[in-house]
Amino acid sequence: MNTTADYHNGPWEIPGGDGYADVTSILASAAPNLGIEDVLFMENFTLMDALSAIEIMDPRMDSGVAHPPSPNDAVVPFNPSAELLPEEVCWIIDRSLAAEMAWHSGNSLAQTIFTLLYMHELPNLQHNYFNQNFRSNRERPEELVTEVLRAATYGLVKSCDLAWREFTKNHVYDGEDFNGEKFDVSMCENYYVSKIIEMLDEAVLWLEYGLEESIWRDPLVQRLELRKVLLSIFATPPSDEKTSAKTLANVITAKALLGLIRSGIQPPTPSFTSPALAAFDPNISSKLVSHAPLRRLELPNREEAWNLLEAMLEGIFEACTLSTCDSILSWKTLLSVRASEPPSFRRSAYVRSLTVSAFPSSAAAPKFNSYTSPNWVVSELLLEVALIPYSLPTQLYNCIRAEDLSYNGLRDALTGFQSRSSSLTTHYYSCLSHNRPRQRRNFSKALRDWHELHRDALDLVKRVRALIPQRETEIRLVERIPLVVLHIRLTLVTDVIFSGFEVELYDLSEWSFLYWYASTIFAHQHKTLLAIKNYLDERETASSSGSLDYLNTQMELASALRDMCSATVSALARVPLPYNHPPDRQRANIERRLKWAHPAGAEAQDQCDVTSLDFVAYERDVQRISTRPPKDARQEEIQLFTQARTGLFGLTQRSAEETMSTLCEPLYKGFLAGLLKTCDANAAVLRKGANDERAAADVLVARHVHHSWFPVFSEKE
Amino acid sequence: MNGPQSPLSPGPAAVSFLASTLSKSYRISISDGRIFNGNLACLDKQLNLVLVNTEEFRLGDGYMGRYVGMVMIPWKWVVKAEAEIEWEKV
Numbered sequence: 032m033n034t035t036a037d038y039h040n041g042p043w044e045i046p047g048g049d050g051y052a053d054v055t056s057i058l059a060s061a062a063p064n065l066g067i068e069d070v071l072f073m074e075n076f077t078l079m080d081a082l083s084a085i086e087i088m089d090p091r092m093d094s095g096v097a098h099p100p101s102p103n104d105a106v107v108p109f110n111p112s113a114e115l116l117p118e119e120v121c122w123i124i125d126r127s128l129a130a131e132m133a134w135h136s137g138n139s140l141a142q143t144i145f146t147l148l149y150m151h152e153l154p155n156l157q158h159n160y161f162n163q164n165f166r167s168n169r170e171r172p173e174e175l176v177t178e179v180l181r182a183a184t185y186g187l188v189k190s191c192d193l194a195w196r197e198f199t200k201n202h203v204y205d206g207e208d209f210n211g212e213k214f215d216v217s218m219c220e221n222y223y224v225s226k227i228i229e230m231l232d233e234a235v236l237w238l239e240y241g242l243e244e245s246i247w248r249d250p251l252v253q254r255l256e257l258r259k260v261l262l263s264i265f266a267t268p269p270s271d272e273k274t275s276a277k278t279l280a281n282v283i284t285a286k287a288l289l290g291l292i293r294s295g296i297q298p299p300t301p302s303f304t305s306p307a308l309a310a311f312d313p314n315i316s317s318k319l320v321s322h323a324p325l326r327r328l329e330l331p332n333r334e335e336a337w338n339l340l341e342a343m344l345e346g347i348f349e350a351c352t353l354s355t356c357d358s359i360l361s362w363k364t365l366l367s368v369r370a371s372e373p374p375s376f377r378r379s380a381y382v383r384s385l386t387v388s389a390f391p392s393s394a395a396a397p398k399f400n401s402y403t404s405p406n407w408v409v410s411e412l413l414l415e416v417a418l419i420p421y422s423l424p425t426q427l428y429n430c431i432r433a434e435d436l437s438y439n440g441l442r443d444a445l446t447g448f449q450s451r452s453s454s455l456t457t458h459y460y461s462c463l464s465h466n467r468p469r470q471r472r473n474f475s476k477a478l479r480d481w482h483e484l485h486r487d488a489l490d491l492v493k494r495v496r497a498l499i500p501q502r503e504t505e506i507r508l509v510e511r512i513p514l515v516v517l518h519i520r521l522t523l524v525t526d527v528i529f530s531g532f533e534v535e536l537y538d539l540s541e542w543s544f545l546y547w548y549a550s551t552i553f554a555h556q557h558k559t560l561l562a563i564k565n566y567l568d569e570r571e572t573a574s575s576s577g578s579l580d581y582l583n584t585q586m587e588l589a590s591a592l593r594d595m596c597s598a599t600v601s602a603l604a605r606v607p608l609p610y611n612h613p614p615d616r617q618r619a620n621i622e623r624r625l626k627w628a629h630p631a632g633a634e635a636q637d638q639c640d641v642t643s644l645d646f647v648a649y650e651r652d653v654q655r656i657s658t659r660p661p662k663d664a665r666q667e668e669i670q671l672f673t674q675a676r677t678g679l680f681g682l683t684q685r686s687a688e689e690t691m692s693t694l695c696e697p698l699y700k701g702f703l704a705g706l707l708k709t710c711d712a713n714a715a716v717l718r719k720g721a722n723d724e725r726a727a728a729d730v731l732v733a734r735h736v737h738h739s740w741f742p743v744f745s746e747k748e
Numbered sequence: 749m750n751g752p753q754s755p756l757s758p759g760p761a762a763v764s765f766l767a768s769t770l771s772k773s774y775r776i777s778i779s780d781g782r783i784f785n786g787n788l789a790c791l792d793k794q795l796n797l798v799l800v801n802t803e804e805f806r807l808g809d810g811y812m813g814r815y816v817g818m819v820m821i822p823w824k825w826v827v828k829a830e831a832e833i834e835w836e837k838v
Contacts, residue, residue, distance in 0.1 A: 046803070051775050052830060054769070054829055054833075058791075074770075074771065076789045080789070081818075085818065087825060088821075
């Protein structure tokens with residue numbers, strides 16, 4: 032038996048009360064009489080049920096295990112009525128902001144916000160009118176806790192509650208992008224924002240007079256003002272022009288306040304004996320109803336927390352500008368470029384969720400007739416890309432009314448296409464705000480549906496041609512539809528491929544096929560865009576040149592990327608692989624890697640089959656590359672990179688309106704700049720050995736340096 | 749209220765007594781000061797005790813409890829095991 036501790040001497044009621052009898056010795060004496068296999072089960076309880084029991088005192092399962100004390104832990108226990116110095120309150124506020132940012136980074140509430148013990152004592156923090164202390168402490172006025180810290184903490188918890196409501200709209204993923212478990216702790220859900228803002232205002236008022244001579248007055252006022260603005264921001268997600276404008280203004284104010292705070296005096300870390308240090312308990316999860324032990328989290332330091340907040344504010348600003356933008360292609364450009372960037376707080380889970388929430392009520396939405404409003408996304412896309420008017424369905428119905436028999440068939444085909452294309456394009460836009468690996472998975476799963484949609488679109492064209500062969504105008508409009516579908520489909524394919532490079536998913540042995548495949552997709556893309564362009568006549572483009580600009584710039588980009596891919600495939604032939612798979616093994620790997628490229632059950636000679644994997648053509652090209660003299664190979668690669676460079680440079684010289692990057696011009700230019708640098712670097716390396724037959728055959732090393740999509744080659748040492 | 753210490757029960761009788769306490773409420777005190785209150789679901793030769801519908805209490809300012817569900821307490825941590833039963837001579 033272990034050490035006996037006598038709990039009955041304590042003044043508190045033992046949980047369970049008096050009706051218990053000590054059976055410890057009975058248990059001990061029973062043990063020898065149980066067989067090694069004997070287990071006593073209660074009724075309806077089996078071994079299977081017992082397997083999910085939490086083993087007590089196992090730190091992996093038991094969240095209540097006492098943690099070894101850390102050197103940074105407070106030596107005094109937490110006392111909510113303890114009186115604090117102004118700089119201690121300031122320190123607590125800063126640290127709780129760090130906790131808030133840590134929560135927004137995806138950690139659990141129990142590791143972050145809930146570690147601030149004051150939040151569990153909020154109702155008790157109010158000034159106790161029955162405990163008048165006439166000898167008020169000048170250094171540690173109690174209002175610092177009852178007014179200032181109380182208001183700041185209410186503000187913090189309410190901000191998190193509002194953010195939680197945004198998170199749980201299902202635009203981002205619980206457990207992946209954020210952690211929504213509340214552990215049965217109240218987060219001021221029933222408090223009105225206005226009430227809490229009032230509290231903050233009163234606290235500021237007290238500070239103005241109560242702390243008049245303290246150097247900490249201004250830093251505290253600024254922090255409370257910042258919390259007020261943050262609360263307003265979280266309370267007003269951009270959903271229309273009015274709310275966007277309000278939030279935009281608040282973001283600007285918040286950034287200004289943050290600047291003031293950063294340039295002001297900073298509170299020092301409290302000493303070990305200070306009650307302020309005890310305000311945070313990193314092991315609070317052991318006292319909450321938690322399902323699994325959570326590790327103790329190191330909160331970001333003050334600078335890091337402010338940087339995160341600033342980045343998030345910029346992201347919110349961007350979400351507001353998005354919601355007032357009336358071009359769906361500008362949305363596409365901004366979100367696509369952002370998606371290809373490494374993860375940053377500018378695209379924190381909250382910002383991304385806000386972006387998806389803002390989408391349906393964005394300025395682009397109300398531009399058209401009410402009867403097309405469920406399909407506004409695809410209607411707008413068809414209009415902006417190919418100048419297909421919203422009124423096309425009506426025009427078609429009007430043409431066919433005479434032929435009653437075929438009317439229903441066309442109507443069914445058309446409404447079917449509208450609803451499917453509408454849900455797919457809306458899905459595409461919300462996926463653009465997912466985290467990149469999740470986005471990649473969602474895109475690859477959707478490709479099968481896009482293949483089907485393409486087929487439906489071609490079918491629609493056939494029907495219309497058969498029904499109203501004489502209506503040239505309408506036919507020419509309908510014929511553009513499958514091309515637009517194909518354009519988006521090919522965009523998804525290249526996104527899936529290159530997002531894989533961004534997350535370093537592929538083995539070196541797969542690069543050659545992937546770049547070759549990407550070059551064929553870019554070639555198809557170029558063809559498709561050209562075909563759409565050929566449908567646009569002067570009359571149409573005279574009134575709105577947006578489509579023509581979009582098509583031209585996308586064609587230039589597709590061309591440049593195709594050239595870069597081809598040059599990369601060629602140069603990769605001189606990068607030795609650490610091991611060589613037999614060809615059929617390699618082919619099996621590629622097929623598994625790109626399984627989304629063949630829609631299940633697709634017929635081989637399907638005219639929609641532009642994304643199929645043509646190994647025969649690949650082998651042919653590889654053969655051609657390997658039998659070429661090395662000098663010629665180098666020359667061709669240099670030429671391709673230079674060609675690509677010219678195209679990319681041309682794009683950087685175009686205006687933001689032409690490239691649909693009015694919302695993100697510097698970002699877009701940055702994206703192009705990375706590609707440009709890669710072309711230049713590669714051309715330079717390849718030129719070095721270009722004139723000598725032996726040097727031209729030198730092996731190379733490939734690494735992604737300037738841009739996550741393409742490697743830079745260098746001489747092997 | 750503790751009953752008088754029972755005389756050392758003969759082995760098999762102890763086993764059948766314990767079997768009769770299955771699904772009754774138990775209060776287990778362990779060496780780090782926590783107290784677990786739950787219904788005994790099963791026990792084995794090593795005296796690993798599985799409790800269901802368990803609440804965990806720790807001594808803070810008074811006893812603070814939280815629901816932990818199904819737990820398995822290895823005997824080596826047990827300081828005292830109490831069953832909610834009518835005391836009867838075994």
